[in-house]
Structures are given as C-alpha cells and as structure tokens.
Amino acid sequence: MLIYLISMGHVxxxxxxxxxxxxxxxxxxxxxxxxxxxxxxxGELERRMRAIEGDA
Known part of the structure; x- marks a missing residue:
C-alpha cells in the first residue's frame, strides 16, 4: 500500500x-x-522581435 501511495505521489x-x-x-x-x-x-517592433529571439 505504501509503495502504491508513493508511486501515485510521483505521478x-x-x-x-x-x-x-x-x-x-x-x-x-x-x-x-x-x-x-x-x-x-x-522599426521598434523589428528591434524588439530580434531582442526576444536573441534571449530565447
């Protein structure tokens, strides 16, 4: 029973x-x-998009 509870906890x-x-x-x-x-x-949109892509 204890093993079952531990396994359910992991799930x-x-x-x-x-x-x-x-x-x-x-x-x-x-x-x-x-x-x-x-x-x-x-222009600002493109700069921000490049900055976001660089962070990813």
Missing part, C-alpha cells in the same frame, strides 16, 4: 509540474505579446 507531482509549466508558458507569451503590441512603429 501527481509530474502532472502538477506539467500544469504549472503550461500556465507559466502562457503567461510569458502574454507578456511578450503585450510588449510587442506596445511598439510605436515597425
């Missing part, structure tokens, strides 16, 4: 870890989209 942890990763990824994409959307002109 639950892996699932929660995956869910947290998805939520954080969505939040990062939202921040990036807002940052790019606030550009004043196409």
């Amino acid at each position: 639950l942890f892996a699932y929660l870890n995956e869910c947290v990763g998805i939520v954080l990824n969505r939040a990062e994409h939202g921040r990036r989209d807002a940052y790019l959307a606030s550009c004043a002109d196409i």
